[in-house]
Amino acid sequence: MSRHHRTKDENFIMSLYEEAEKTGDLENVIDRYQAGLVAHISPKGVDTICKLLLQANFIKKANENEAYLTPNGIRLVEKLRLE
DSSP: OOOOOOOHHHHHHHHHHHHHHHHTOTTSOEEHHHHHHHTTOOHHHHHHHHHHHHHTTSEEESSSSEEEEOHHHHHHHHHHHHO
């Protein structure tokens, strides 16, 4: 089985999922810059990725610095984890 090389977008959403998982609720609000830090993505990169993930309905913005996963985002991460 070949190992899938993840994009920065995939790394970010997986990091957001893992941070939410630590809180006990996958739909909890997470500091998106903290998730970016864990995924080794700059704040500017986080802003760009979040804009795309918002448009694709994988995350929702809670406020300027925080976001949470939508059910679509949770399904995406669960699919990525199987690869």
